[in-house]
Amino acid sequence: xxxxxxxxxxxxxxxxxxxxxxxxxxxxxxxxxxxxxxxxxxxxxxxxxxxxxxxxxxxxxxxxxxxxxxxxxxxxxxxxxxxxxxxxxxxxxxxxxxxxxxxxxxxxxxxxxxxxxxxxxxxxxxxxxxxxxxxxxxxxxxxxxxxxxxxxxxxxxxxxxxxxxxxxxxxxxxxxxxxxxxxxxxxxxxxxxxxxxxxxxxxxxxxxxxxxxxxxxxxxxxxxxxxxxxxxxxxxxxxxxxxxxxxxxxxxxxxxxxxxxxxxxxxxxxxxxxxxxxxxxxxxxxxxxxxxxxxx
Amino acid sequence: xxxxxxxxxxxxxxxxxxxxxxxxxxxxxxxxxxxxxxxxxxxxxxxxxxxxxxxxxxxxxxxxxxxxxxxxxxxxxxxxxxxxxxxxxxxxxxxxxxxxxxxxxxxxxxxxxxxxxxxxxxxxxxxxxxxxxxxxxxxxxxxxxxxxxxxxxxxxxxxxxxxxxxxxxxxxxxxxxxxxxxxxxxxxxxxxxxxxxxxxxxxxxxxxxxxxxxxxxxxxxxxxxxxxxxxxxxxxxxxxxxxxxxxxxxxxxxxxxxxxxxxxxxxxxxxxxxxxxxxxxxxxxxxxxxxxxxxx
Numbered sequence: 001x002x003x004x005x006x007x008x009x010x011x012x013x014x015x016x017x018x019x020x021x022x023x024x025x026x027x028x029x030x031x032x033x034x035x036x037x038x039x040x041x042x043x044x045x046x047x048x049x050x051x052x053x054x055x056x057x058x059x060x061x062x063x064x065x066x067x068x069x070x071x072x073x074x075x076x077x078x079x080x081x082x083x084x085x086x087x088x089x090x091x092x093x094x095x096x097x098x099x100x101x102x103x104x105x106x107x108x109x110x111x112x113x114x115x116x117x118x119x120x121x122x123x124x125x126x127x128x129x130x131x132x133x134x135x136x137x138x139x140x141x142x143x144x145x146x147x148x149x150x151x152x153x154x155x156x157x158x159x160x161x162x163x164x165x166x167x168x169x170x171x172x173x174x175x176x177x178x179x180x181x182x183x184x185x186x187x188x189x190x191x192x193x194x195x196x197x198x199x200x201x202x203x204x205x206x207x208x209x210x211x212x213x214x215x216x217x218x219x220x221x222x223x224x225x226x227x228x229x230x231x232x233x234x235x236x237x238x239x240x241x242x243x244x245x246x247x248x249x250x251x252x253x254x255x256x257x258x259x260x261x262x263x264x265x266x267x268x269x270x271x272x273x274x275x276x277x278x279x280x281x282x283x284x285x286x287x288x289x290x291x292x293x294x295x296x
Numbered sequence: 297x298x299x300x301x302x303x304x305x306x307x308x309x310x311x312x313x314x315x316x317x318x319x320x321x322x323x324x325x326x327x328x329x330x331x332x333x334x335x336x337x338x339x340x341x342x343x344x345x346x347x348x349x350x351x352x353x354x355x356x357x358x359x360x361x362x363x364x365x366x367x368x369x370x371x372x373x374x375x376x377x378x379x380x381x382x383x384x385x386x387x388x389x390x391x392x393x394x395x396x397x398x399x400x401x402x403x404x405x406x407x408x409x410x411x412x413x414x415x416x417x418x419x420x421x422x423x424x425x426x427x428x429x430x431x432x433x434x435x436x437x438x439x440x441x442x443x444x445x446x447x448x449x450x451x452x453x454x455x456x457x458x459x460x461x462x463x464x465x466x467x468x469x470x471x472x473x474x475x476x477x478x479x480x481x482x483x484x485x486x487x488x489x490x491x492x493x494x495x496x497x498x499x500x501x502x503x504x505x506x507x508x509x510x511x512x513x514x515x516x517x518x519x520x521x522x523x524x525x526x527x528x529x530x531x532x533x534x535x536x537x538x539x540x541x542x543x544x545x546x547x548x549x550x551x552x553x554x555x556x557x558x559x560x561x562x563x564x565x566x567x568x569x570x571x572x573x574x575x576x577x578x579x580x581x582x583x584x585x586x587x588x589x590x591x592x
Contacts, residue, residue: 182485187483188478213394214428214551214589216391255507255510
């Protein structure tokens with residue numbers, strides 16, 4: 001792996017669609033700086049690129065969306081023989097999610113994948129890590145999963161830029177263009193979610209706070225079992241919580257979860273639930289099993 | 297104004313580019329349900345449409361971005377003779393910002409505006425309210441300003457939907473498509489902002505909290521004088537704060553601001569600032585003058 005600064009975003013001169021024979025040529029081009037690992041990155045900086053090769057039995061490639069399995073716990077034949085841990089490449093992808101960093105996605109040839117190239121490897125552009133969780137893989141061992149969503153070029157505003165060096169001495173960009181910013185977090189909302197927030201008068205069900213903004217209350221809706229592939233949680237009242245932004249971030253990242261008796265796990269306290277808001281315990285079970293991470 | 301449910305998003309059968317002779321024909325088509333006011337909406341529901349007609353001397357139309365002046369305080373000739381208040385249509389636009397609701401933008405003919413139609417009115421698609429603030433208009437009176445940004449159709453995921461009726465009895469959408477969700481909030485980030493967050497170890501400069509997410513700390517960067525038109529604040533360390541999501545929302549919406557001595561206005565406490573982080577007082581003055589809203 002090259003020792004130069006980690007480069008996030010597009011690599012100059014390499015357009016999406018560019019093909020490569022093998023890892024060695026990708027490494028030389030700087031598009032994926034690993035000799036064999038599928039994830040290039042570190043927990044401190046984030047992941048700059050991944051290779052989707054269908055090597056993991058649990059990967060799901062939907063084109064613009066990818067459910068990517070983390071690394072580790074496999075023997076030399078590729079068979080899962082131990083739990084995966086949230087370290088190295090896996091932690092790098094979590095960091096990318098938290099910072100909204102763009103990840104270069106490269107697809108390797110794989111017979112079963114209609115989105116894969118016929119042979120070799122193809123650079124397929126930039127994705128962002130939308131969410132991550134853990135589950136029991138087909139092998140019975142714990143695996144980490146990452147949902148990546150393709151960035152649309154017109155709106156991604158992602159410039160090719162090197163990793164943050166943490167140096168406050170830099171003057172930054174005094175004449176910023178809109179291209180220089182990245183999206184760190186997107187909060188989505190649905191009609192039924194709006195009605196729940198109204199029901200709770202925009203008070204957080206965890207801490208009771210109601211943020212006021214220009215006299216208008218603000219809260220966010222959190223789906224307990226997430227919407228969209230692969231979880232396909234429903235957009236129904238029994239699957240939604242009304243949370244302040246801080247507790248929304250913590251809940252989505254599994255820093256806390258909720259017992260069936262509504263006591264909280266990971267942080268102190270109990271979820272406040274109004275008489276008219278019936279929460280489906282199945283979704284709480286799901287969140288505890290897939291999203292809650294101990295000791296964080 | 298029709299008394300039926302307020303409709304947000306596109307109106308069925310009316311494509312962007314559609315033209316209308318006058319307010320009466322727009323009202324009949326349901327594209328702008330007002331007989332003469334430029335803003336259709338309410339503080340409770342949000343604004344479903346606005347007309348950019350160049351009638352206000354302070355409007356700025358940049359095509360994909362619009363700086364729109366609120367309503368009120370003008371005499372029958374259109375001259376500003378009093379301060380504008382954060383009520384009615386103005387409050388509706390704040391609600392739209394908070395909820396991430398799409399606003400239909402209709403442009404009226406105006407000689408000085410290259411983006412306006414030659415005559416009559418033209419529906420120009422959906423925008424979101426990106427921010428709002430108050431300032432002294434050219435007339436010397438206080439006006440409210442709203443920055444609207446055009447939604448890109450591919451990523452807006454905005455379905456045509458009616459206003460939230462607040463009824464928890466509805467079952468919601470049990471098989472949601474991605475089109476059914478709206479973007480409520482987008483958090484952007486820049487390279488220099490990342491270095492500041494690292495400098496503060498991701499602790500909020502207001503409350504000291506550091507959110508942990510899967511063992512990785514999370515914070516957001518807030519530009520004191522916002523990036524982009526019309527403010528064009530710089531992406532430099534002396535214009536950025538490291539905040540938790542809750543205080544970021546409150547700061548952006550002017551629920552609190554910061555005195556030159558770093559004591560907070562609107563909430564108790566004092567901003568924590570590290571030795572190596574010099575904040576430019578000019579940007580604090582700007583935030584107090586344009587964004588801070590008393591009594592919220």
